[in-house]
Amino acid sequence: xxxxxxxxxxxxxxxxxxxxxxxxxxxxxxxxxxxYRQDPGKGPEFLFTLYSAxxxxxxxxxxxxxxxxxxxLHITAPKPxxxxxxxxxxxxxxxxxxxxxxxxxxxxxx
Amino acid sequence: xxGITQSPKYLFRKEGQNVxxxxxxxxxxxxxxxYRQDPGQGLRLIYYSQIVNxxxxxxxxxxxxxxxxxxxxxxxxxxxxxxxxxxxxLCASTQGTNYGYTFGSGTRLTVV
Numbered sequence: 001x002x003x004x005x006x007x008x009x010x011x012x013x014x015x016x017x018x019x020x021x022x023x024x025x026x027x028x029x030x031x032x033x034x035x036y037r038q039d040p041g042k043g044p045e046f047l048f049t050l051y052s053a054x055x056x057x058x059x060x061x062x063x064x065x066x067x068x069x070x071x072x073l074h075i076t077a078p079k080p081x082x083x084x085x086x087x088x089x090x091x092x093x094x095x096x097x098x099x100x101x102x103x104x105x106x107x108x109x110x
Numbered sequence: 111x112x113g114i115t116q117s118p119k120y121l122f123r124k125e126g127q128n129v130x131x132x133x134x135x136x137x138x139x140x141x142x143x144x145y146r147q148d149p150g151q152g153l154r155l156i157y158y159s160q161i162v163n164x165x166x167x168x169x170x171x172x173x174x175x176x177x178x179x180x181x182x183x184x185x186x187x188x189x190x191x192x193x194x195x196x197x198x199x200l201c202a203s204t205q206g207t208n209y210g211y212t213f214g215s216g217t218r219l220t221v222v
Contacts, residue, residue, distance in 0.1 A: 004152065034210050043114075043200050043213030044153075087153070096141055096160060096204075097168070098211065100152035 002027045004101035006088050012107045013078055021073040021104045023088030031093040033071050035064050038085045038103070047073075047086075078108045112137045116201050116214035122222050123188065123195060131186045131217045133201035142184040143211065146170060147198040156199075159184055188219065196221050 005024045013019055025033065032051050036044035048057045050066040057064050061082065063074040073086055085105045089098040114135045123129045135142065141160045145153040155168030159178040173192025178184055184203075188195045198218050202211035 009150075036210075036213075041216070041218075043116075043202075043215050044211075046210040046212070049210055089153075097143065097155055097158055098153075100145075100154075102150060102152045 002090065002092055002099050004088055004090055004099055006086075006101035006104050008104060009102070010105040010107070012109065013075075015079055015108055015110050016077050018074070018076045018078070020075070021086055021106070023071040023073070023101055024069060025071070025088075025090045025101075026069075027090045027092050027099070029093035031091045031095075033066055034089045034091070034098060035071070035073055036087040036089065038087055040085075044087055075106070078106075080108050080110055082106065083108045114201055114203055114212055114214035116199075116217050118217060119215070121217055121219045123219060124222060126190045128187055128189050129219065131188070131199055131201075131219070133184045133186065133214060134182055135184075135201075135203045135212075135214075136182060137203055137205065137212060138181070139203035139205045139212070140181070141204050142178070143202045143204075144168075144174075144176065144184070144186045145200045145202065147200060147216075153200065156186065195219055 003026045007022045035047040038044040048064040053068045065072045085103040087103045089100040117132045143158040144156040157176040159165035175187045201214040204211050
């Protein structure tokens with residue numbers, strides 16, 4: 001069965017304190033792994049898509065990496081505006097739908 | 111600007127009532143999706159449609175119904191058969207599997 005597990009459930013950081021969020025997955029024939037950011041009461045906002053092990057993508061203070069079993073979202077020198085829930089999702093080959101993890105709630109304090 | 115519009119933002123349902131959540135997109139996307147989000151859980155797929163006049167059940171379709179009569183619109187009806195409908199409902203669309211989803215801003219449904 002396809003499954004996505006995100007850890008930790010919640011993370012509290014001081015401004016400038018770098019860290020990583022983890023997304024472990026089991027899926028038959030990964031077609032793509034997606035990262036989203038979600039602010040309270042709003043819909044998720046697309047961040048990255050990764051397709052193959054070894055791939056990396058960056059956007060401002062965020063960097064996403066992918067291995068055969070997991071993905072990391074690295075946050076470098078975070079700011080309070082990076083506070084949000086970060087969602088990971090996988091797509092199996094041949095299926096046009098995503099399977100989501102429960103998310104990591106990130107709080108960055110000044 | 112192109113995007114997905116969900117309405118209403120907040121909706122209250124009495125026991126035994128059917129309610130319909132609206133989802134409209136002007137992105138010219140073929141595929142549209144409905145997800146349900148509960149605290150501490152991932153988004154769970156209710157229904158999806160890859161083309162007009164066709165849709166498929168997702169993982170938790172019981173108690174829900176949809177229609178896809180126009181490319182732009184994918185309304186979701188929460189029927190009285192849905193035993194625990196209180197949740198945050200998200201509509202999404204995509205132009206293709208390599209592009210990720212675009213989400214609406216959600217509808218929060220509460221049973222009163």
